[in-house]
């Protein structure tokens with residue numbers, strides 16, 4: 001593995017001063033409402049909320065064990081946004097045009113009483129409320145999450161081959177328990193269940209076809225994800241990326257596919273349908289076919305920083321605003337001002353050199 005850059009410094013690197021500067025420049029007491037556009041005319045539509053920076057897996061490409069070991073200092077409880085704080089910020093984002101909220105992490109099902117947060121967010125109105133999980137605790141929680149108002153789930157599963165999967169999650173977790181979680185989610189009505197498989201060359205590309213075969217005709221949608229250079233700990237190399245084109249070619253050779261239109265503007269996954277009517281797959285080609293142009297996603301970290309890109313290296317400290325009794329209008333204006341000056345397009349300008357630029361870790365910012 002290449003040199004590991006410690007991320008602790010990055011987590012405290014904050015652009016709080018720039019929030020104050022933005023607010024001074026704005027100088028209005030009226031809350032921003034309605035759609036806001038960034039410098040490239042991209043609207044603010046999706047919010048990913050990381051509810052914990054902890055995970056019960058140590059996926060080699062995300063939270064490698066040699067960094068996230070027993071010594072690793074996860075955020076102390078007092079630093080986490082409370083459910084009330086998360087809901088308040090989420091409501092402000094919704095008023096600014098967000099229509100889709102995804103709970104993530106870390107592993108979101110590790111956050112105690114998550115169902116209570118789901119219930120609070122479900123009351124925000126017409127919002128597509130979803131969650132991404134590794135599935136380890138899903139069999140136990142699918143029904144209560146559904147009852148609380150969750151609409152759908154995405155489950156990460158990198159292989160159906162037990163030794164391969166156990167090696168990738170690096171905590172010896174078996175495939176069968178994730179499959180139980182997927183079944184429980186479908187029975188609870190959290191469907192269609194999406195299944196995320198990150199493809200890393202040399203690790204699991206031989207699992208692409210078995211995965212496609214297994215879920216074809218099941219009603220679940222497998223999404224194959226190009227391995228990305230998120231964070232600074234996974235030792236990413238371009239050679240490790242199996243391109244979406246290669247993935248589609250290999251599936252199409254056995255199970256013919258036809259391209260399908262996006263279900264909505266800004267959809268991350270490219271959609272492909274099986275020609276025989278056996279459902280569809282998605283491919284997320286953020287490395288070989290960057291989709292920055294349509295990116296409408298904002299991220300809220302576990303400790304309340306607002307990030308405008310998955311590959312950012314600094315966020316805006318909304319928790320400081322929340323905890324100094326700022327009015328909703330002040331927070332809303334700060335978010336709108338930050339979004340209006342957003343110019344991120346990391347994936348479009350990625351090179352072998354940018355991969356080593358410090359970035360926040362996905363477990364903290366929310367995958």
Ligand code: SAM
Pocket residue numbers: 055061062104105106107108132133134135154155156196197198225226227228229230234362363366367
């Ligand atoms: N713990 C949850 C899970 O496993 O789904 C949610 C958080 S995880 C960071 C969210 C998604 O990001 C997972 O599907 C994971 O496979 C994906 N992911 C993590 N690191 C990645 C990387 N380097 N490249 C591509 N996808 C990655």
